[in-house]
Amino acid sequence: MPQSVDLLVLHAHLLTMQGEGVGYVRDGALAVRGDTLVDVGPSEALSPRYQAAETLDATGCAVLPGLVDAHMHTVYAVVRGVAQDVANWMQKGLAPFSRHMNDEAARAGTRLNIVEAMQAGTTTMGDFVRPYPGWAECFAEAGLRACLTPTINALPPGGMAGWKLGDLYPLDEDAGRASIDAAIGICDRWHGAEGGRITTMLGPQGTDMIGREQLLEVGRLAEERDLMLHVHVAQGDREIDQMLKRYGQRTPAFMAENGLLNDRLLAVHLTEASDEETDLIAASGARMALCSGSIGIIDGIVPPAQRFREKGGIVALGSDQASGNNCSNIFNEMKLTALFNKIHYRNPEVMPAWEVLRMGTIEGARAIGLGDRIGSLEAGKQADFIVVDVDTPNLLPIIDAPVRTLVPNLVYAATGKEVQTVVVAGRTIMRNREVLTLSESEVRAQAQGEALRLGERVARDPVHRELHLLCAMQTGKL
Amino acid sequence: MPQSVDLLVLHAHLLTMQGEGVGYVRDGALAVRGDTLVDVGPSEALSPRYQAAETLDATGCAVLPGLVDAHMHTVYAVVRGVAQDVANWMQKGLAPFSRHMNDEAARAGTRLNIVEAMQAGTTTMGDFVRPYPGWAECFAEAGLRACLTPTINALPPGGMAGWKLGDLYPLDEDAGRASIDAAIGICDRWHGAEGGRITTMLGPQGTDMIGREQLLEVGRLAEERDLMLHVHVAQGDREIDQMLKRYGQRTPAFMAENGLLNDRLLAVHLTEASDEETDLIAASGARMALCSGSIGIIDGIVPPAQRFREKGGIVALGSDQASGNNCSNIFNEMKLTALFNKIHYRNPEVMPAWEVLRMGTIEGARAIGLGDRIGSLEAGKQADFIVVDVDTPNLLPIIDAPVRTLVPNLVYAATGKEVQTVVVAGRTIMRNREVLTLSESEVRAQAQGEALRLGERVARDPVHRELHLLCAMQTGKL
Numbered sequence: 001m002p003q004s005v006d007l008l009v010l011h012a013h014l015l016t017m018q019g020e021g022v023g024y025v026r027d028g029a030l031a032v033r034g035d036t037l038v039d040v041g042p043s044e045a046l047s048p049r050y051q052a053a054e055t056l057d058a059t060g061c062a063v064l065p066g067l068v069d070a071h072m073h074t075v076y077a078v079v080r081g082v083a084q085d086v087a088n089w090m091q092k093g094l095a096p097f098s099r100h101m102n103d104e105a106a107r108a109g110t111r112l113n114i115v116e117a118m119q120a121g122t123t124t125m126g127d128f129v130r131p132y133p134g135w136a137e138c139f140a141e142a143g144l145r146a147c148l149t150p151t152i153n154a155l156p157p158g159g160m161a162g163w164k165l166g167d168l169y170p171l172d173e174d175a176g177r178a179s180i181d182a183a184i185g186i187c188d189r190w191h192g193a194e195g196g197r198i199t200t201m202l203g204p205q206g207t208d209m210i211g212r213e214q215l216l217e218v219g220r221l222a223e224e225r226d227l228m229l230h231v232h233v234a235q236g237d238r239e240i241d242q243m244l245k246r247y248g249q250r251t252p253a254f255m256a257e258n259g260l261l262n263d264r265l266l267a268v269h270l271t272e273a274s275d276e277e278t279d280l281i282a283a284s285g286a287r288m289a290l291c292s293g294s295i296g297i298i299d300g301i302v303p304p305a306q307r308f309r310e311k312g313g314i315v316a317l318g319s320d321q322a323s324g325n326n327c328s329n330i331f332n333e334m335k336l337t338a339l340f341n342k343i344h345y346r347n348p349e350v351m352p353a354w355e356v357l358r359m360g361t362i363e364g365a366r367a368i369g370l371g372d373r374i375g376s377l378e379a380g381k382q383a384d385f386i387v388v389d390v391d392t393p394n395l396l397p398i399i400d401a402p403v404r405t406l407v408p409n410l411v412y413a414a415t416g417k418e419v420q421t422v423v424v425a426g427r428t429i430m431r432n433r434e435v436l437t438l439s440e441s442e443v444r445a446q447a448q449g450e451a452l453r454l455g456e457r458v459a460r461d462p463v464h465r466e467l468h469l470l471c472a473m474q475t476g477k478l
Numbered sequence: 479m480p481q482s483v484d485l486l487v488l489h490a491h492l493l494t495m496q497g498e499g500v501g502y503v504r505d506g507a508l509a510v511r512g513d514t515l516v517d518v519g520p521s522e523a524l525s526p527r528y529q530a531a532e533t534l535d536a537t538g539c540a541v542l543p544g545l546v547d548a549h550m551h552t553v554y555a556v557v558r559g560v561a562q563d564v565a566n567w568m569q570k571g572l573a574p575f576s577r578h579m580n581d582e583a584a585r586a587g588t589r590l591n592i593v594e595a596m597q598a599g600t601t602t603m604g605d606f607v608r609p610y611p612g613w614a615e616c617f618a619e620a621g622l623r624a625c626l627t628p629t630i631n632a633l634p635p636g637g638m639a640g641w642k643l644g645d646l647y648p649l650d651e652d653a654g655r656a657s658i659d660a661a662i663g664i665c666d667r668w669h670g671a672e673g674g675r676i677t678t679m680l681g682p683q684g685t686d687m688i689g690r691e692q693l694l695e696v697g698r699l700a701e702e703r704d705l706m707l708h709v710h711v712a713q714g715d716r717e718i719d720q721m722l723k724r725y726g727q728r729t730p731a732f733m734a735e736n737g738l739l740n741d742r743l744l745a746v747h748l749t750e751a752s753d754e755e756t757d758l759i760a761a762s763g764a765r766m767a768l769c770s771g772s773i774g775i776i777d778g779i780v781p782p783a784q785r786f787r788e789k790g791g792i793v794a795l796g797s798d799q800a801s802g803n804n805c806s807n808i809f810n811e812m813k814l815t816a817l818f819n820k821i822h823y824r825n826p827e828v829m830p831a832w833e834v835l836r837m838g839t840i841e842g843a844r845a846i847g848l849g850d851r852i853g854s855l856e857a858g859k860q861a862d863f864i865v866v867d868v869d870t871p872n873l874l875p876i877i878d879a880p881v882r883t884l885v886p887n888l889v890y891a892a893t894g895k896e897v898q899t900v901v902v903a904g905r906t907i908m909r910n911r912e913v914l915t916l917s918e919s920e921v922r923a924q925a926q927g928e929a930l931r932l933g934e935r936v937a938r939d940p941v942h943r944e945l946h947l948l949c950a951m952q953t954g955k956l
Contacts, residue, residue: 021955081883085830116871300820326890342778352563354955393594397929402937403947405559412804415893451875459880469881477499
């Protein structure tokens, strides 16, 4: 007698990501009960086994695990597009805006980024943000899976006014204390909340932005609570300069000596990591978050993810910040990751499509400590998956003899807008591109309104004259 | 008294591409009569001036010139996805399929590529194809602007069986004659047809693939007819090897000596061009077609477009072939061009958004000899433009104070699927994403059917064992 389930998905081009590849199942099916996948396999096997409250016919669609975006700063979606094509993106692009950011603008940014990412098939968002009231609630409401990292640093609350390039950062222990306390408050409140859909990490922004004692304290707090540490590591020459001046060590050596390099660490960027440092971090069991689009645009650099993986390391993808990357779309990150590495190594065989698809799904899940719950479609795991229309002019044709083109086409030709339906923990949060948990039009209007008001505040502050794009505008280029 | 026009577009974020930048007009308008733009400017100026048969309210949209894809091989859309992640894409990816291509598959590919490109905002397609019956008619029917180049070469009609890597190509004068005659037939029939919407070029596939006498004959025929020459130049080490063995010269020197380097030439790829050769070609007045996505994927190389432009050369963008690039989308090419060059030069200021937008519009139009007719929005030019919804989560917010983010967001965040409406020569050929000139569902079904049949033919031919992707499939990776 058929067992009852809540949802049965039938007739998909199924990419389970089981095994060491993409785990393709022709005419595949999923059975979902509550928040859990109870069965995964061929439609002809599952169809007679289950009586479903809802059936989704996925003919002409690929079904795959929801995508994992391991490193984002969602608030900056509200200033999308202010920090490209500039050598010093932070100072000449983002900073004039970030100093005028308020809680309303931050929240509008997070909500805009949630809708953008969901509509591009992201189901897990690893958000790294200076917390504001209602931050975590945005994810609770949207129904996405979130891994929240409240920013910890000891930078002075009034900003870095008076600080000169080359000077040591004026670290402020009280500011550090306040941000640690705030982060702990959020982690204690939200880790494991919403049926486990929300998890947290502790996030020292960088080893250069907090004193050693407080950094080590954060490390101990993470161990006590069994939380991961989410840290920008070797992210720029400014960081390396600070570390050398303060400790006489570059970041990776400093972290190794202080017991911070291990499998509890999610190390972001590694932009400036040498080969030896990359090897050291990979060997430690630490995981890497690779933000190809962002680092490519703002630095013109391809981070050492290929080497990190060759040394046995686990790599997640991240979209970083929309002010510089301009989009939060893991389809975009998969494609750019494959292409940038082919170019970096001048070798078209580096990072084939199936490898980057694993980085966007199962490998990303493992990197953020959720590999046993999400990232692949198998019985017992959470029902986080996306339904992607592949019967569309830019993804056709679909052949699997003599070779299967589905995965190269998803990675190299999909835009993210082919995602039709998004399911997280068994709940459909987007159907036929309609977001069901939020009002998209309200989110859009709110983001546009807050951005205009933020722009006005920046325009009134003489600091706006530092904006690099201003020059292109004034000469009629932009 | 208001003059009557056929179409008035109002309230757009208008990018005219006039001048040296993007020619932004806030709350801009276009007036169209017949196939021509009769007025371009602020809505408040144009609105009282004209009585329009049709008015398009473009509030929340960007309106810009239709995008120019200067170099494509449309037939290969029918084998999208067979030739990536492989060191020898031609032999280990495309060749087993191309030897089994027939006219029906070729036509299905062209039509699929037309719909794909149109839906991504391309209005001018520079197609380079071995002609088959009905090829040009596809473009006539679709209503796009096309610049058609029938392939000319002297490769033996039965294929290269028996040829060994390193040997000279077995050039066949009769084959060369037949392809020259066929090309001339098409150019004489179609150049200037459809009210000038279709133009043609003469296209020796490469200087290595036809004998010198016949190549020079093609050059003379182009001069007599005032047609451009569309040639793959320095496109690979195999070409250079052939040229050195046959003539003792690399391609650029050979072309210079034979009078083929001048402003009649559209030189494609320049993958293997040295700095000196790049300078030589740019100085000659020849134009360059840059296929960033394709060459990035199949070769892992960034062609020398930045240097070509620094030397005063004009560069168009092209999507090349879907079997390797996997998509024909100039939004994609603009983004990849900017990013690849930032990475190549490790400099985020190289190729800013506004420059690549010019390459995808006015500079592309100039490169293919149509700069006086299309590529910018100004009175007297053809009415080729696209309406792009920017009130969408991945492109919001839109601010223009203190800096304007529209162009960075279009280049770095748009996917092409935000294009709503496409107008070519005053005729609306896509409205609200519905293609009006072709049946999209028929095109999709035809492409899928032909691809399956082509796949069966390839699977029956033992040559399919050479396919690189087969190995990934057999080991469960793909």
